[in-house]
Amino acid sequence: MNFLENLLELNSHVHIHNDKRVYVEQTIRSLINDERKKLHVVADFDFTLTMYEKNGVALPSTFAVIEGDNRVTLPNGSLLRIQADQLRSKYMPIEHDVSMNVEEKLPYMIEWWHKAQSLIISSNLDKSMLHNVVYQSKMELKKGVRKFITDLLHSDVIEVFLEKEIPEFKHNHELSHVVSNFIEFDADGNSISFSKKLIHTFNKNEQEIHNTSYYQSILNRPNVILLGDTLGDVGMIGGMKNLKHVLKIGYLNYSTPAKLEVYKNVYDIVLCDDQTFDIPNLILKAI
Incomplete structure (x- = not known):
C-alpha cells in the first residue's frame, strides 16, 4: 500500500x-x-x-469576531454587526458560488471589503478593544x-x-x-x-x-x-x-x-x- x-x-x-x-x-x-x-x-x-463549527455551532472568522461583538458600535450608537450582517448576506453567497468564476466575483469582493473596512474604521474600535475582542472570541x-x-x-x-x-x-x-x-x-x-x-x-x-x-x-x-x-x-x-x-x-x-x-x-x-x-x-x- x-x-x-x-x-x-x-x-x-x-x-x-x-x-x-x-x-x-x-x-x-x-x-x-x-x-x-x-x-x-x-x-x-x-x-x-x-x-x-464546533458541536453544531458555527464559529466566527476574524472579521466576524469584530463585527459581531456588541461592544463595537457606529457613530449613531447602532451596533456595527447589524450593517455587517447585511453586507455578509449580500456578498457571501457570491464568494461561495461555485458557478461564478474569479473575474465575475472580483468586483463584488472588492466592494464588500471596502464597505466592511469603512464600517470598522468609523466605529469605536481601538487597539485595546481589538485585543480584548479577539482574545475573548470563540475563534x-x-x-x-x-x-x-x-x-x-x-x-x-x-x-x-x-x-x-x-x-x-x-x-x-x-x-x-x-x-x-x-x-x-x-x-x-x-x-x-x-x-x-x-x-x-x-x-x-x-x-x-x-x-x-x-x-x-x-x-x-x-x-x-x-x-x-x-x-x-x-x-x-x-x-x-x-x-x-x-x-x-x-x-x-x-x-x-x-x-x-x-x-x-x-x-x-x-x-x-x-x-x-x-x-x-x-x-x-x-x-
Whole structure:
C-alpha cells in the first residue's frame, strides 16, 4: 500500500479526483525526496487553520469576531454587526458560488471589503478593544494546527500566512510572514485606516512579499504545500517563480456533492468537513 492509499484508508474526510491520484502520489513522493530544506508552506487563516463549527455551532472568522461583538458600535450608537450582517448576506453567497468564476466575483469582493473596512474604521474600535475582542472570541484553531506550525518552525521550514481579514495573533517569528489587511492606529490607539493594499479572497498571494528578504529566502524553497478553504485560495502562490512541486490541500466546509466535484478539480487533496490537521501533519511527518 502506497502513501496515498494509506491516507485514503486512514481518513474518510480525504477526497482526490481519480485523474489526479498518480500526480498526487508522485508529488508527495517528490516532497519527501527533496526533504524539508526545499519546502515552504502557504496557508490561509480563517476556516483553514481555524475551525468553522464546533458541536453544531458555527464559529466566527476574524472579521466576524469584530463585527459581531456588541461592544463595537457606529457613530449613531447602532451596533456595527447589524450593517455587517447585511453586507455578509449580500456578498457571501457570491464568494461561495461555485458557478461564478474569479473575474465575475472580483468586483463584488472588492466592494464588500471596502464597505466592511469603512464600517470598522468609523466605529469605536481601538487597539485595546481589538485585543480584548479577539482574545475573548470563540475563534478556535483546528486540532493539530499548533503541532503543525511548531514542527515547521523547529525544522526551519518557512511559512507564509495569507489572510484577507485581520490576524490578531503572534507572528513575529523570523521564519513566518503574514500578508493581510492590517489596521493602522494613531498614537492614542484609535483605529484610523487599513493598510493601503486591499487583500481579498482573490488577490492574496506571494506577489505581496516581492522585493523583501523574506521572498528571496523562499526562492531557494521551490516546493510548496498550499492550504486553503475557498476556490480563490489556490491563487495564493501567484507571483511565485521557479516552483517545482506543489501540493494543494483544500478544506471543504459544509460539503455538498456538487461543491466536492468542483473542489476536486481545483485542489489536489480535498478534506470534507474536517476539523483537524491530521492529514497535513501526516504529510509533513513523512517529509
